[in-house]
């Protein structure tokens with residue numbers, strides 16, 4: 091337990107992972123790795139399945155139905171298919187860069203899961219700079235995209251890669267500014283600390299507990315839009331815009347390498363949603379001000395019985411899936427923006443707005 | 459963004475539309491498990507009824523892709539009659555369609571003069587190899603069994619020629635039977651009342667009216683002389699004959715109206731049956747008032763008319779039956795009606811005596827009625843024979 095003090099308030103953050111409860115060095119390590127890997131490989135598949143189904147239904151289709159009951163194994167089947175495919179590398183391509191690029195894109199997406207808290211103690215690591223770490227490491231993914239675009243020796247890939255680079259730079263800024271605003275309000279960069287801070291945040295002058303989405307609705311909107319743009323999700327999918335660029339930086343990729351890029355995208359959806367849940371939506375809290383059943387600790391968030399832990403994880407996953415659903419919803423509803431509209435929206439709307447948001451929240455933080 | 463609505467309304471509306479569709483039924487048909495109704499004239503595959511094929515080669519020559527392969531040999535058929543000439547006939551050896559070339563234009567089906575080629579709705583014959591799409595006559599014949607019956611004709615469509623011919627033939631036969639019955643009645647009548655010869659002629663009239671098969675020789679000759687084709691001449695001559703015949707009948711009826719009430723009355727009941735085109739005005743008006751479409755009202759009114767008319771006739775016949783069964787001298791009109799009944803309600807009449815007896819024996823009404831009907835018909839026939847024998 092560490093106490094992080096910030097001004098007048100003191101938050102008790104439980105920075106000890108459940109997995110540290112086991113003896114020795116190797117066992118907790120193995121368990122943590124296993125935890126992160128299963129998060130990385132299972133939850134994105136669930137998100138992907140949700141996307142397939144929701145998108146299908148919104149388009150009057152049924153989505154996957156054949157693989158497994160209700161098609162739940164569709165993405166697994168896709169994965170198996172990708173593995174079987176021939177691994178084609180264009181002759182003119184820069185072989186090593188081309189081969190390494192998907193990995194460079196995927197590993198950061200995997201590493202973010204280290205700090206994502208799913209429930210009390212259900213995380214691999216609670217870094218004091220957790221938020222900083224998460225945002226920093228997701229930005230590395232763009233390197234993999236740029237490498238892939240460049241190494242493909244193909245003008246569509248190159249343009250796609252460049253667009254991706256420009257887009258990530260443009261939207262990194264509002265994303266980070268919005269996240270910083272939350273950190274300012276919470277007084278900590280630890281993701282677990284932020285969850286706890288939300289449980290203790292009252293509307294000034296009253297005893298009503300609300301999540302940070304309430305005072306920071308603008309910030310939440312900015313974060314959401316920027317996250318979608320960061321992930322190149324439609325309607326911000328100019329880097330792979332298939333009507334303009336064939337498939338952007340992924341044009342030349344097949345088989346398992348292509349699957350790695352796809353997995354990166356789905357994992358990104360999960361991590362971004364998880365960050366939003368932690369930053370704005372109260373983490374594993376069921377409702378504002380409602381202690382989780384089976385939890386005795388501060389604000390009903392910690393010291394949980396196994397049932398309480400399981401419930402917390404379910405609540406977090408539920409919120410993540412709800413956000414993924416909203417992303418899919420926006421994808422189905424909106425057409426792709428134009429490249430210049432995308433840049434304008436970031437630099438002329440989102441960046442000033444997030445700066446303003448930061449200023450206002452900081453002032454309020456100091457005043458109250 | 460529209461100046462009137464606050465910014466973002468359109469975005470929300472877009473989300474609203476998509477979420478609404480999320481809860482609607484998917485339009486997907488789970489194909490291999492579910493199948494939809496194919497359109498009645500679905501063009502799935504070309505089927506061959508090789509029994510009908512005369513190896514005329516028209517299909518193969520007309521096919522734009524030249525993907526129909528036909529092989530045949532000639533056979534000599536012995537003469538049908540003693541001393542006739544032996545004939546040669548083409549026998550189909552091979553008939554194959556290459557469906558990897560076929561573009562499903564349907565020209566072959568259209569062009570076959572012997573109804574040997576058909577469209578079958580069968581469409582699941584994809585193959586892994588392109589040469590397996592060349593299908594031989596056995597396979598094409600098997601598909602012929604999947605050809606559905608043609609859809610029914612629309613209301614008011616012109617009947618196909620063969621059906622129309624068959625109906626005309628049946629009608630003719632019926633008219634002949636009717637005429638015979640009428641003659642018999644006349645003979646009976648004249649035997650009983652020593653009456654006039656005119657009714658016999660009058661009874662023939664309804665027959666004249668319906669039998670459209672005859673032609674007006676004069677017109678025909680004239681048209682042929684004018685250089686018209688035989689077909690045209692024949693059809694015009696037919697029309698001319700019908701016209702003339704009608705005019706003649708009308709004239710006769712008007713002329714004979716005074717002295718021969720019977721002839722004038724006789725065609726009427728016959729018409730009741732023949733002219734199914736009439737409608738029941740009352741029913742029609744009522745249906746129209748109810749807001750039904752004209753077409754429907756007309757059809758229903760027609761049916762109502764036929765029904766009413768039949769009921770009326772039956773009532774009349776029943777009324778007349780007890781007294782007029784054995785052709786009493788004074789029962790001229792009832793007898794006529796009855797005679798017309800011979801064809802209107804060919805089996806509608808019953809032998810009252812038999813009926814009563816059977817009922818008395820405890821038979822059910824249905825059985826009694828049917829037996830009595832049979833008895834009545836038998837009697838009629840017997841009478842007819844007697845009459846003929848007498849004449």
Ligand code: SF4
Pocket residue numbers: 504520521522523524525526555559560561562563564565566567
């Ligand atoms: S449908 Fe057309 S292309 Fe096909 S076999 Fe018949 S005529 Fe030839």
Ligand code: SF4
Pocket residue numbers: 510511512513514515516517518528569570571572573574575
């Ligand atoms: S047109 Fe008809 S009858 Fe003539 S060869 Fe073809 S299938 Fe046979």
